[in-house]
Amino acid sequence: MDRQLNNAFTIFLSLLVEAIPFLLLGVLLSGLLLIFVDERRLTSMMPRHPILGALVGSCFGFLFPVCECGNVPVARRLLIQGVPIPVAVGFLLAAPTINPIVIWSTWVAFKQQPEIVWLRVIFSLLIATIIGCVFSVQKDPRPILQKLVAKSIPDRAEKNLESDSQPMLLQSGTFLLGEGNSPIPMDESLLSSAVKKTRGQKLRLLLDNTIQELRELGAVLVLGSAVAALIQVAAPRDLILSLGQDPVSSIVAMLVLGGVISICSTVDSFFALSFASVFTSGSLLAFLVFGPMVDIKGIGLMLSVFRPKAIIYLFALAALLTLLLTLIFNLHFS
Amino acid sequence: MLDILAIAAWGILFLKYWLTGKLALLIHPNYFGLVVVTGSVLLVMAAIQGIQLVRSRRQRASKKRAIPIDPAEMQHITLFPPGWASALLLITAIVGLIITPQVFASQTAIDRGITESAISTRYQPKSFRSTIPPEARSLIDWVRTLNANPEPDAYTGQKARIQGFVIHAPELSGRYLLLSRFVLTCCAADAYPVGLPVKLDRDRQAYKPDTWLEVEGRMITETLNGKRQLTVEATALKPIPEPKNPYDY
Numbered sequence: 110m111d112r113q114l115n116n117a118f119t120i121f122l123s124l125l126v127e128a129i130p131f132l133l134l135g136v137l138l139s140g141l142l143l144i145f146v147d148e149r150r151l152t153s154m155m156p157r158h159p160i161l162g163a164l165v166g167s168c169f170g171f172l173f174p175v176c177e178c179g180n181v182p183v184a185r186r187l188l189i190q191g192v193p194i195p196v197a198v199g200f201l202l203a204a205p206t207i208n209p210i211v212i213w214s215t216w217v218a219f220k221q222q223p224e225i226v227w228l229r230v231i232f233s234l235l236i237a238t239i240i241g242c243v244f245s246v247q248k249d250p251r252p253i254l255q256k257l258v259a260k261s262i263p264d265r266a267e268k269n270l271e272s273d274s275q276p277m278l279l280q281s282g283t284f285l286l287g288e289g290n291s292p293i294p295m296d297e298s299l300l301s302s303a304v305k306k307t308r309g310q311k312l313r314l315l316l317d318n319t320i321q322e323l324r325e326l327g328a329v330l331v332l333g334s335a336v337a338a339l340i341q342v343a344a345p346r347d348l349i350l351s352l353g354q355d356p357v358s359s360i361v362a363m364l365v366l367g368g369v370i371s372i373c374s375t376v377d378s379f380f381a382l383s384f385a386s387v388f389t390s391g392s393l394l395a396f397l398v399f400g401p402m403v404d405i406k407g408i409g410l411m412l413s414v415f416r417p418k419a420i421i422y423l424f425a426l427a428a429l430l431t432l433l434l435t436l437i438f439n440l441h442f443s
Numbered sequence: 444m445l446d447i448l449a450i451a452a453w454g455i456l457f458l459k460y461w462l463t464g465k466l467a468l469l470i471h472p473n474y475f476g477l478v479v480v481t482g483s484v485l486l487v488m489a490a491i492q493g494i495q496l497v498r499s500r501r502q503r504a505s506k507k508r509a510i511p512i513d514p515a516e517m518q519h520i521t522l523f524p525p526g527w528a529s530a531l532l533l534i535t536a537i538v539g540l541i542i543t544p545q546v547f548a549s550q551t552a553i554d555r556g557i558t559e560s561a562i563s564t565r566y567q568p569k570s571f572r573s574t575i576p577p578e579a580r581s582l583i584d585w586v587r588t589l590n591a592n593p594e595p596d597a598y599t600g601q602k603a604r605i606q607g608f609v610i611h612a613p614e615l616s617g618r619y620l621l622l623s624r625f626v627l628t629c630c631a632a633d634a635y636p637v638g639l640p641v642k643l644d645r646d647r648q649a650y651k652p653d654t655w656l657e658v659e660g661r662m663i664t665e666t667l668n669g670k671r672q673l674t675v676e677a678t679a680l681k682p683i684p685e686p687k688n689p690y691d692y
Contacts (some may be wrong), residue, residue, distance in 0.1 A: 116551055119544040123469035123631035124461065125535070129453065130481035131475070217474070218629050303466065311496070320446050320492060326529035327453075331535050383632035 113372040121338035135375040159195045164243025166199030170208035180204045185414045194250045195241035203237035205374040206400035216377035232398045235244040253419040261300045270330035326373045333372035337383045356439040358394035367400030374401035391439030399431040451489035452536035457482030467688040470630040471591045540680035546689045547609040549652040552636035577601035583691045586637045594671035595664040604659045620647040627690040640674045
């Protein structure tokens with residue numbers, strides 16, 4: 110008993126020591142972008158085509174390296190600014206995985222199985238794009254969004270259409286000539302963004318933001334690592350083996366775990382790693398792909414954007430697609 | 444305030460593990476640098492935030508107002524009641540500072556299942572050098588060599604000198620012990636044991652589990668549990684102190 114507790118504690122600490130540097134990096138970067146990048150300019154460049162839009166939205170993670178805790182607010186801002194639904198959904202589902210820090214930490218954890226690293230990226234992209242396309246069937250996003258979000262869309266969306274059809278010079282209003290050659294309309298989008306702050310204030314904001322996120326995500330990480338360590342030490346090995354070696358049950362178990370464990374995507378690969386010796390590769394992939402898309406603590410946050418029905422569709426589709434892809438992998442490639 | 448303490452405590456913990464060499468018990472040496480930088484950054488962050496806290500208190504005392512920051516701009520979510528998250532982090536760091544992590548022992552190896560050659564699925568040798576003379580091969584080198592060429596007879600008669608800790612594997616008879624080491628690819632969470640059976644000229648009770656030994660001998664093929672296995676026939680066994688870094692990579 111004593112030995113097991115000690116082992117659990119060692120595993121627990123080793124997970125934390127390995128994961129916290131990546132957590133800090135992720136939090137710092139997402140804070141930097143939140144404060145220093147004007148995403149409104151980016152949103153005006155989004156493609157309207159559903160497949161392309163979903164794909165572009167999925168790859169947005171490279172610009173906003175947020176994990177699943179940071180992506181809902183960003184997706185919400187994108188939607189409010191009139192970004193097409195496929196882009197927003199693609200971003201929501203894939204951004205926590207398709208970003209440089211997550212890919213790096215996954216590679217650190219699974220250096221011995223590089224296929225896990227790239228399949229994680231490919232599967233996430235694929236699933237996010239497919240679901241983005243499914244949601245693009247809904248031309249008017251307002252019915253699936255929460256009232257508050259929906260209400261702030263209409264005039265902006267129309268304005269967007271207007272500016273698409275009308276050359277900049279013919280529009281009325283105040284403009285700024287910034288970097289680059291295109292004039293920036295001087296409206297609320299500029300006033301509310303980072304422009305008006307001094308550098309010192311920005312740095313303070315960054316530090317405050319980093320500490321707050323580190324606190325929240327760090328606490329989740331502590332709990333997640335404790336669960337991982339306890340399962341590894343205390344769960345009967347026979348049970349784990351019988352569950353983890355079967356191609357189907359291992360995936361289902363990992364899907365459930367991925368949904369329940371709200372560990373941040375920058376560090377979830379270390380969590381998965383602690384199961385690597387007993388669970389099928391497909392099930393580890395399922396955890397790594399599905400976990401960042403869906404988790405219990407994120408539901409409350411998602412509800413601030415979508416109506417419940419839309420969220421159920423989103424989760425169900427993501428779960429089924431993950432199951433399908435990883436099952437194919439388990440049965441045919443490993 | 445609690446935040447600052449928690450962050451500082453983690454910074455101290457990281458640097459303490461590094462300075463006392465305990466980091467080797469937890470993670471792969473490739474990531475030591477990452478931990479050291481993180482520890483320093485955390486300490487700097489805590490220091491800046493601490494200075495600011497003191498300053499803003501002073502300002503408040505002198506009736507000057509600090510520039511307020513709009514909380515909506517942070518866009519972060521709170522999952523825990525206020526104070527809980529920082530308290531949890533602080534407590535974890537303090538426990539970490541008090542309790543020293545332990546090296547895994549033989550019982551853990553038995554629990555995790557010792558692999559003699561099955562690690563081939565997990566380990567794809569990158570720096571495989573078959574040019575190492577047999578007597579210079581470490582235990583891990585032997586297991587890797589065995590992965591490349593699993594036929595035990597190929598090694599018969601070769602000299603061996605390996606170090607590891609003793610496991611009394613229940614499936615082996617009293618004349619055999621398993622000399623073993625943990626291999627780490629990332630951190631202790633994925634440490635897995637590898638080992639080779641050692642044939643003794645006496646009962647294995649002479650060598651307690653978890654003692655570290657240097658075994659010299661000759662390679663032979665034995666049939667253990669119905670499986671032909673590469674085995675070291677020991678000619679000399681010498682107890683050695685536990686290495687500073689008990690894992691291999």
